[in-house]
Amino acid sequence: MRWDKVRNDSYYEARKQEYMAKRLESFGDWRHAIECWQRYSDIKLEKGSYFLAYFGYRQVIRLSDANGEKNSSQNARRMIEKLEKEDYPEVHDLFYVPLRYEIDGNIRDSITAYEELGDLFKERKNYFLAADAYEHAAEGRHKMGLPVKDYGLPHEAWGMNSKYWTEQGEEDDSKWSEERKDYYDKLYRK
Helix, strand or coil: CCHHHHCCCHHHHHHHHHHHHHHHHHCCCHHHHHHHHHHHHHHHHHHCCHHHHHHHHHHHHHHHHHCCCHHHHHHHHHHHHHHCCCCHHHHHHHHHHHHHHHHCCCHHHHHHHHHHHHHHHHHCCCHHHHHHHHHHHHHHHHHHCCCCCCCCHHHHHHHHHHHHHHHCCCHHHHHHHHHHHHHHHHHCCC
16 A cells, blocks of 8 residues: 555545554554554544544553553543544444454455445445445455455545535535545555
8 A cells, every 4th residue: 555645644644543553453562553543543533533533542442451551541531531422332333343353364354344334334324434434445455455446435435425515515525525536546556
């Protein structure tokens, strides 16, 4: 993946931190994984992606508690208290399933789970989370050496997100969603 081609984009900077956190955890380097999850969460919080910030802070807590890192856990718990909404725990659990598959090396299962998650969010008309889930599926496809450049689910979901924001009169958010298609193409270019 060409993280260098998308480094000026906060969405993909956070995705890179998440990618590194998962890799580090799979290698047993929980200390650096916690740092990456923390950076991921901070980026998401700054950009207003509150559920994804919540998700990241939950990973900080999970790893911190499992490894006796009280300060990291306490700080993340304070953030969780500020962010948590009624449906966040349920949505977290949905996102955690493919994450766990991925960390455990079950990439094919993670792809399927991310695609199912994307489909679910598309049905709920949450096109941003659908696109994010499909982007994760694309990442898994890349890891397995499967075609990614022509994998259309992320493009489709970003387009739906763009259309949604246009209908809301939010042209900046619509344009941002359209730009994600271009970044997606750059990320996986050989």
